[in-house]
Amino acid sequence: MATALEYASARQAQQWDQLQEFLRIPSVSTLPAHKPDVERAAEWVRSHLAEAGMEHAVVIPTGGHPLVYADWLHVAGAPTILCYGHYDVQPAEPLEEWQSPPFMPVLRDGNIYARGAADDKGQLYAQMQAAEAFLRGEGRLPVNLRFLIEGEEEVGGEGIEAYVRRNAAALGCDAVLITDTTQFAAGLPTLNTGLRGMVYAEVRLRGAEADLHSGLYGGVAPNPLEALARIICGLKDASGKILIPGFYDALRPPSAAEAADWARLPFDAERYRSEEVRAAALSGELEYTPLERVWARPTLEVHGIAGGFTAAGAKTVIPARAAAKISMRLAPAQAPAAMAAAFERRVRELTPAGFTLEVEILHTAEPVLVESENRYLRAAAHALEQTYGRPPVLVRSGGSIPIAALFAQTLGAPVVLMGFATPDCGAHGPNEKLPLANLQQAVATVIRFFAAAAQSA
Amino acid sequence: MATALEYASARQAQQWDQLQEFLRIPSVSTLPAHKPDVERAAEWVRSHLAEAGMEHAVVIPTGGHPLVYADWLHVAGAPTILCYGHYDVQPAEPLEEWQSPPFMPVLRDGNIYARGAADDKGQLYAQMQAAEAFLRGEGRLPVNLRFLIEGEEEVGGEGIEAYVRRNAAALGCDAVLITDTTQFAAGLPTLNTGLRGMVYAEVRLRGAEADLHSGLYGGVAPNPLEALARIICGLKDASGKILIPGFYDALRPPSAAEAADWARLPFDAERYRSEEVRAAALSGELEYTPLERVWARPTLEVHGIAGGFTAAGAKTVIPARAAAKISMRLAPAQAPAAMAAAFERRVRELTPAGFTLEVEILHTAEPVLVESENRYLRAAAHALEQTYGRPPVLVRSGGSIPIAALFAQTLGAPVVLMGFATPDCGAHGPNEKLPLANLQQAVATVIRFFAAAAQSA
Numbered sequence: 052m053a054t055a056l057e058y059a060s061a062r063q064a065q066q067w068d069q070l071q072e073f074l075r076i077p078s079v080s081t082l083p084a085h086k087p088d089v090e091r092a093a094e095w096v097r098s099h100l101a102e103a104g105m106e107h108a109v110v111i112p113t114g115g116h117p118l119v120y121a122d123w124l125h126v127a128g129a130p131t132i133l134c135y136g137h138y139d140v141q142p143a144e145p146l147e148e149w150q151s152p153p154f155m156p157v158l159r160d161g162n163i164y165a166r167g168a169a170d171d172k173g174q175l176y177a178q179m180q181a182a183e184a185f186l187r188g189e190g191r192l193p194v195n196l197r198f199l200i201e202g203e204e205e206v207g208g209e210g211i212e213a214y215v216r217r218n219a220a221a222l223g224c225d226a227v228l229i230t231d232t233t234q235f236a237a238g239l240p241t242l243n244t245g246l247r248g249m250v251y252a253e254v255r256l257r258g259a260e261a262d263l264h265s266g267l268y269g270g271v272a273p274n275p276l277e278a279l280a281r282i283i284c285g286l287k288d289a290s291g292k293i294l295i296p297g298f299y300d301a302l303r304p305p306s307a308a309e310a311a312d313w314a315r316l317p318f319d320a321e322r323y324r325s326e327e328v329r330a331a332a333l334s335g336e337l338e339y340t341p342l343e344r345v346w347a348r349p350t351l352e353v354h355g356i357a358g359g360f361t362a363a364g365a366k367t368v369i370p371a372r373a374a375a376k377i378s379m380r381l382a383p384a385q386a387p388a389a390m391a392a393a394f395e396r397r398v399r400e401l402t403p404a405g406f407t408l409e410v411e412i413l414h415t416a417e418p419v420l421v422e423s424e425n426r427y428l429r430a431a432a433h434a435l436e437q438t439y440g441r442p443p444v445l446v447r448s449g450g451s452i453p454i455a456a457l458f459a460q461t462l463g464a465p466v467v468l469m470g471f472a473t474p475d476c477g478a479h480g481p482n483e484k485l486p487l488a489n490l491q492q493a494v495a496t497v498i499r500f501f502a503a504a505a506q507s508a
Numbered sequence: 509m510a511t512a513l514e515y516a517s518a519r520q521a522q523q524w525d526q527l528q529e530f531l532r533i534p535s536v537s538t539l540p541a542h543k544p545d546v547e548r549a550a551e552w553v554r555s556h557l558a559e560a561g562m563e564h565a566v567v568i569p570t571g572g573h574p575l576v577y578a579d580w581l582h583v584a585g586a587p588t589i590l591c592y593g594h595y596d597v598q599p600a601e602p603l604e605e606w607q608s609p610p611f612m613p614v615l616r617d618g619n620i621y622a623r624g625a626a627d628d629k630g631q632l633y634a635q636m637q638a639a640e641a642f643l644r645g646e647g648r649l650p651v652n653l654r655f656l657i658e659g660e661e662e663v664g665g666e667g668i669e670a671y672v673r674r675n676a677a678a679l680g681c682d683a684v685l686i687t688d689t690t691q692f693a694a695g696l697p698t699l700n701t702g703l704r705g706m707v708y709a710e711v712r713l714r715g716a717e718a719d720l721h722s723g724l725y726g727g728v729a730p731n732p733l734e735a736l737a738r739i740i741c742g743l744k745d746a747s748g749k750i751l752i753p754g755f756y757d758a759l760r761p762p763s764a765a766e767a768a769d770w771a772r773l774p775f776d777a778e779r780y781r782s783e784e785v786r787a788a789a790l791s792g793e794l795e796y797t798p799l800e801r802v803w804a805r806p807t808l809e810v811h812g813i814a815g816g817f818t819a820a821g822a823k824t825v826i827p828a829r830a831a832a833k834i835s836m837r838l839a840p841a842q843a844p845a846a847m848a849a850a851f852e853r854r855v856r857e858l859t860p861a862g863f864t865l866e867v868e869i870l871h872t873a874e875p876v877l878v879e880s881e882n883r884y885l886r887a888a889a890h891a892l893e894q895t896y897g898r899p900p901v902l903v904r905s906g907g908s909i910p911i912a913a914l915f916a917q918t919l920g921a922p923v924v925l926m927g928f929a930t931p932d933c934g935a936h937g938p939n940e941k942l943p944l945a946n947l948q949q950a951v952a953t954v955i956r957f958f959a960a961a962a963q964s965a
Contacts, residue, residue, distance in 0.1 A: 333730075
């Protein structure tokens with residue numbers, strides 16, 4: 052490992068040159084005009100994995116953008132790690148808010164500025180460099196390695212989902228390493244141990260056959276917007292408690308140790324409210340802390356209500372139809388299918404007479420919980436402590452990374468979520484950045500993680 | 509009067525020719541391309557009022573489409589009637605649903621088919637013909653008469669509102685005759701004695717400064733769509749009762765006699781539900797009959813909810829802002845200003861902490877109640893009974909005719925709402941029609957109304 056660390060450390064100038072090449076490819080997966088760029092980025096990843104010494108490096112077509120796969124499987128008895136990342140990026144608009152062009156990476160004040168610097172090209176490149184440092188520096192890896200890299204993370208990830216479900220046996224591994232998250236605070240080594248799951252539904256109601264005039268029919272015509280309001284109020288009370296029977300039954304609260312860890316995090320609720328959420332008051336279940344609410348409690352949110360008239364001015368329509376988009380974030384160990392069914396039952400029960408109801412579940416994701424007794428998490432913690440001189444904080448995220456749940460579920464392997472981006476990295480926004488030092492710490496930490504994973508076997 | 513009736517009866521062929529001319533002008537007030545047609549229609553009304561023998565016939569410009577005014581004021585001691593109607597029409601689209609072109613009037617099965625046949629050119633023309641029958645047939649009218657005809661009824665009527673407010677003194681009259689409504693059932697003589705008023709509001713809420721992701725912030729971020737749902741549920745309960753303090757205090761229920769009249773109307777609630785409202789169930793205050801709910805009870809309706817994401821698919825946004833369009837229909841004697849203030853107070857009280865609230869009142873209209881002890885209503889009832897051989901039914905409408913409230917309020921004159929269109933006349937829809945017999949009955953009834961109004965003085 053010492054040689055690998057030296058190799059990586061000696062090549063910082065080349066790393067920066069190479070990463071610039073990667074960041075210059077505008078691989079915006081959602082824009083059809085960028086399809087050739089997306090393919091160029093896939094090929095860039097493939098060829099650099101091959102140059103790094105990885106074997107069987109291939110670009111795998113999907114219904115959408117391609118996957119890149121490579122492996123190196125020569126240490127009998129050692130564990131196999133599957134490295135995941137994505138080479139596609141979000142659109143860069145609004146371009147006028149960027150201080151330097153999004154696809155012309157620059158170093159400014161020690162930060163790499165470019166679309167994808169943090170999410171996820173920079174962090175993916177760190178994994179690739181860690182593999183290269185072993186393979187080119189020492190001639191071998193201490194573990195078996197697979198890379199499975201996608202180009203549709205920003206657009207739903209359908210290709211990788213289908214591929215992993217179909218090829219679970221061929222992707223056999225002992226752990227999955229994902230470097231696509233952020234540090235809890237800048238410079239604070241961070242391991243993510245949980246993600247919320249998701250059920251996203253559309254609730255559609257029909258009242259009368261056609262829109263009616265509220266003068267002539269107000270008082271007798273069923274109003275589906277009003278019925279939706281009643282359904283929403285019947286799904287969640289003003290204190291944030293979800294009113295779906297059985298909803299909390301399977302919920303596993305964080306352990307006392309985990310809750311105690313969170314209480315020690317450098318977190319200022321007042322600053323979080325005023326500078327991050329930027330609202331006059333935080334909402335939700337006030338008997339839980341904000342971090343508990345976001346990381347460990349399920350929530351139900353309304354995203355939009357369609358139907359009727361919303362343009363400027365006044366129209367006195369009672370719409371025939373209305374629909375609401377409503378999602379639930381699930382906490383461990385709430386099963387999406389069961390929650391979706393309970394949701395639909397509750398909505399049906401809340402629908403007033405006179406309406407035709409349709410509930411469509413648009414998508415779901417499993418919540419993910421990485422058990423802290425997991426040896427790969429310990430290996431990651433050990434690696435982070437070696438790099439940063441202090442043990443990592445263990446946090447969760449309130450978001451859902453469907454691929455993490457899919458890996459955990461389909462491959463039966465624990466997922467290690469190590470994030471090296473800073474909380475203010477601006478992923479998805481203008482002036483996205485990654486400190487160059489964080490890139491170097493990421494490479495060193497992944498090298499140490501591979502070594503620690505081998506030793507802990 | 510006998511001579512006037514004979515005059516009208518002898519001129520039915522000419523009437524049909526003249527009305528065809530009027531109906532052929534596509535005076536669609538909402539379409540700028542039809543502005544010359546709208547002006548042509550105004551001039552048509554002016555010149556025919558002058559030919560009828562009305563004096564001072566003028567086209568009066570407004571900020572929008574012009575008004576037409578004429579008068580004949582030569583019977584000292586007799587009451588003055590102001591005749592109101594409108595010469596503009598709704599767009600005719602979808603054209604492919606018309607059996608004959610909307611602006612090529614035809615007689616089919618005894619019905620005049622054309623855009624505007626019922627709403628309101630045919631009914632306006634009946635008033636003009638009644639005046640002509642007296643002035644050309646008898647050389648004089650039994651009452652003093654003013655005509656005030658507008659061309660913006662289908663687009664808000666701002667011009668006439670400003671004009672009436674500014675010239676109330678010059679429009680002095682004892683009663684206003686409006687022929688722009690329908691019969692309760694085909695062939696059933698009908699007087700309308702009440703209209704609901706209106707408060708139309710937009711409620712706007714802001715939670716956080718910017719849209720937030722429901723994964724990262726669901727559970728702490730204030731959700732204005734959810735807050736709007738709570739406000740809506742707090743404004744009206746599931747049984748249709750409005751929960752605004754003081755809302756019902758000024759409400760004047762229909763008299764026992766009026767309610768008894770309604771109970772005798774030929775009304776089949778089941779048929780109304782299945783054929784007119786076309787819903788699986790009627791909503792609202794079930795302790796009142798459907799007619800009472802629509803005519804005499806106030807209601808509160810949500811017309812649209814803006815904010816967040818309503819396109820196809822799933823987006824996990826917690827919007828920063830959301831807005832609802834909500835209107836109340838007011839029953840006599842609820843004052844719009846007081847109801848608007850009570851609404852705003854209640855919305856403020858229902859707004860959860862953490863939100864910035866704005867309530868904008870977009871417009872209001874007074875409810876109208878024509879006292880049945882009114883002599884002009886009795887004159888109208890007498891006239892209808894002479895024409896139809898049976899006394900009219902007294903109904904109300906749940907809609908609001910702002911001009912009716914304005915006349916009542918500004919001119920201090922009772923409003924007589926006599927409708928000759930059939931309930932299935934298709935106003936605003938394709939294949940609009942008016943039975944030719946109804947036109948002739950309308951002319952005769954207005955003649956008799958003028959005579960009865962003079963005698964009752």
